[in-house]
Amino acid sequence: MKFEKYHGLGNDFVVVSHEDVAGKDLSQLALTVCNRKTGIGADGFIVSSLRGEIPEMIFYNADGSYDTMCGNGFRCLCLYLKNNDLIKDRKFSIKTGAGVLDAEVVGEDPFLVKVALGRAEYIHPTIGEELIDREVEVEGRRFNLSAAFVGTPHAVVFSDDLSDEFIDKYGALINDLPYFPEGTSVNFCRVEGDNVIRIITWERGVGRTMACGTGSCASATIGKRLGKISGESIVVKHALGDLTIETGDEIYMTGGGVKVASGYFG
Numbered sequence: 001m002k003f004e005k006y007h008g009l010g011n012d013f014v015v016v017s018h019e020d021v022a023g024k025d026l027s028q029l030a031l032t033v034c035n036r037k038t039g040i041g042a043d044g045f046i047v048s049s050l051r052g053e054i055p056e057m058i059f060y061n062a063d064g065s066y067d068t069m070c071g072n073g074f075r076c077l078c079l080y081l082k083n084n085d086l087i088k089d090r091k092f093s094i095k096t097g098a099g100v101l102d103a104e105v106v107g108e109d110p111f112l113v114k115v116a117l118g119r120a121e122y123i124h125p126t127i128g129e130e131l132i133d134r135e136v137e138v139e140g141r142r143f144n145l146s147a148a149f150v151g152t153p154h155a156v157v158f159s160d161d162l163s164d165e166f167i168d169k170y171g172a173l174i175n176d177l178p179y180f181p182e183g184t185s186v187n188f189c190r191v192e193g194d195n196v197i198r199i200i201t202w203e204r205g206v207g208r209t210m211a212c213g214t215g216s217c218a219s220a221t222i223g224k225r226l227g228k229i230s231g232e233s234i235v236v237k238h239a240l241g242d243l244t245i246e247t248g249d250e251i252y253m254t255g256g257g258v259k260v261a262s263g264y265f266g
């Protein structure tokens, strides 16, 4: 199987063409390919499909679970399509499990793409109301928990502790709360300026990753709703760099993608 590997701020993905995996169990393939000991190693598996009128992203997490959207993966797919001459225009659209999203290449070297993600949805499906700044207790520790759906579900907690141990422990525990019967990614954020937050995400289907695009969008919009940050353009800091999130009526995410490798697997 021919593959290319990409990352967006260290959130890494194996990208393959739909033609090369037609008829295969994609969930099982994601599990095999993403294994860091016995596979290629990645946080997610992206199948690039050209079956329809516009390109389509089919996305699986490292644990084999399907997901509707992945922000960093989406930007990586944009670069994959560009590298393979599958998109020629600066502006284009890609179908995802969360709908058709418009994108525009705004930088060539380094590659930079701006993606329109629509509006954040705040009505929480399990409780039928918004889950914003709600005090919850998790193993004796109090959190102010908020949630938003930005193509995929996200919980957001503002915290000064961004240590690996804290994220690993409470990310998994918050994902297991009854509010989230289908699980959720959990974003831990620290305010670092009027329009700046630092974020570390515990991702559903993966665990702690180096960056999360949709999590950055959810965190920026919730940070603004809670009055913790302000401004149209929010800088979301990750270990390897920043994403710019515009949070007007519609959310826009601007960030890069990097090709790491290509080859054959199996």
Ligand SMILES: N[C@@H](CCC[C@H](N)C(=O)O)C(=O)O
Binding pocket: 011, 061, 067, 069, 070, 071, 072, 073, 152, 153, 184, 185, 203, 204, 205, 206, 211, 212, 213, 214, 215
């Ligand atoms: N890495 C992502 C989000 C991926 C989805 C997540 N693992 C889930 O299951 O919801 C991003 O960059 O947006």
